[in-house]
Amino acid sequence: MTVVDAPPPRLPVRPRPSAEPARGGVSPMLTRLAAERATGALIREHGTLYLAEGRVVHAESPLTPGLDVLLTAHGTLKAEVWHNAVARADERHGAARLLLSGGHLAEGALELCHLGALYDAAYFALAPSSTPGRFRCGIAHRLGPVLPVAVADLEREVLRRRELLRRIWPDARPDSAPLVRTHATAAPGLTLRQRTLLERIDGTRTATDLARELGRQAFHTLVDIRRLAAAGLVAPRDAPGPAGDGETPAFAEQSAYTTDPHITLLKRLRDALEAL
């Protein structure tokens, strides 16, 4: 009799969406640029980071409202003042300096709003991407330096934010898909911020659209949306199937929307288990 002592095949395991490819950084290229004290723009799939001597001075992403939206949306700054400062900015005097010297904005307010926008855009810019980043040497942003951030601090914060979202609700689909409202059996009380957000969810808007409309940071909007998803009040709209299967977006929306409490509960349970 032969004894087979080969180990049994490993059970298939679903890859964790939040798993890091390797410890020690979200972007090896960014870590290298920081070590080389590089100046320029690192262009990635979901956003751009501007570096000056190896420190991050600004970040932009098409998925987040820019500093201009954050500053003008709540009346902190008039839109024409912003445009004027950006138009007059040159290499020696960034737009930030012009706004401060013109007395349009307090230094503390600009610094905090800028830091918020920087970390917000960097979270999306440093998201896992399918294409490699490109670095353009010597490029500076028109805003000019405000408060530079060390790359290590930025990377640590990006990882902390990913973990924060995962802890609130492990399914990342509501971050990017158009959102629909669902009916929860026992909905918790909502804050004013969350109610304002919920009122605008109509089956077409995504988290990015909502953030821009409300003049809020996109990551803050993701935090609220994941909390609403965990409460069973919001779900990503199912992507419409390929043409020809007869399922229109309206139908998909209808099937996501059901008033039967048992089915709603089972669906949430399934989503949570799938996301584990």
Add this chain to the structure above:
Amino acid sequence: MANTETCLKEALASIEGATGVALVDYTSGMALGTLGGGKSLDLTVAAAGNTDVVRAKMRTMEHLGLKGQIEDILITLTDQYHLIRLLSGRGGSGLFLYLVLDSKRANLAMARHQLKKIEESLEV
């Protein structure tokens, strides 16, 4: 008109018994600036954790239908005071100042008063 760094420095230097201070964004839990704290107290961890305190209190107030705003939250330990002051910017700035005091040296009423002054100088 003060910038963030001078505000934090002023808090540590002018408030009697202050050992650490942080300026925190309470939606993301990120410390936008920290000063002091030393090895015994990691202010970035304290910042993230205390956002849950602020959030819980705000949610409770919404449930109770209270219209007032939180000015500050005080937590007393056997040897420390932790003071959280919410910044009242335009439309609610979403930020708070977090101050750690040595309870043997601190004067709470003075600390509250000075922290309010520092908040005003930040002009968020």
